[in-house]
Amino acid sequence: DDDLGRGTVFFCILNYIQTKLPKVFISENVKGFATIVKGRTMQKVLNLLRKVKMNKSNDKAYHVHWKILNTRDYGIPHSRPRWYCVGILARSKHASGFTFPEPIRCPSLESFLDHKEVPSDMSKEASLTASTNIQIQCGKIVKLGYEPNSEPYVIDCDASKEKSGLMYDMSPCITRSRIHGHYL
Numbered sequence: 001d002d003d004l005g006r007g008t009v010f011f012c013i014l015n016y017i018q019t020k021l022p023k024v025f026i027s028e029n030v031k032g033f034a035t036i037v038k039g040r041t042m043q044k045v046l047n048l049l050r051k052v053k054m055n056k057s058n059d060k061a062y063h064v065h066w067k068i069l070n071t072r073d074y075g076i077p078h079s080r081p082r083w084y085c086v087g088i089l090a091r092s093k094h095a096s097g098f099t100f101p102e103p104i105r106c107p108s109l110e111s112f113l114d115h116k117e118v119p120s121d122m123s124k125e126a127s128l129t130a131s132t133n134i135q136i137q138c139g140k141i142v143k144l145g146y147e148p149n150s151e152p153y154v155i156d157c158d159a160s161k162e163k164s165g166l167m168y169d170m171s172p173c174i175t176r177s178r179i180h181g182h183y184l
Contacts, residue, residue, distance in 0.1 A: 062087040073103035077170040130157035133164035
């Protein structure tokens with residue numbers, strides 16, 4: 001019932017899958033998709049995908065699998081849990097043996113960054129909200145027994161004071177609502 005039509009795009013995808021019968025399809029959504037309306041929305045989508053039939057027979061076209069995966073578990077220091085759905089054409093020799101990949105080691109966020117000298121008073125140039133959040137979260141880092149500039153903590157400085165947080169050695173999910181970004 002979304003005014004922007006975001007709830008209807010799936011039916012265009014389903015139509016494409018039914019018409020073209022690709023060997024594989026991958027769909028992705030927010031992790032909350034699995035729990036919308038107590039999981040009934042996801043179940044409806046999965047049931048519709050599993051009901052797709054081969055063109056000239058009544059045989060089921062796809063083996064459909066789903067799982068919530070987080071990028072931080074797959075070598076990217078960024079926390080972004082997402083719902084993934086994979087469908088493999090049933091006549092493929094790989095259809096029934098599909099499994100999602102096992103997690104792999106995640107390199108340090110620092111290995112992705114340019115190392116430039118940053119002035120310690122940089123937060124003075126930030127907005128009042130960002131500056132306050134940086135000060136509060138740096139205080140938490142000190143309470144953990146670390147120097148704020150010695151460990152790769154990422155502070156969500158653009159959130160409200162109550163919702164601002166920090167993550168060690170990875171970036172939180174970056175969204176378009178975070179216009180002023182994060183502070184490392």
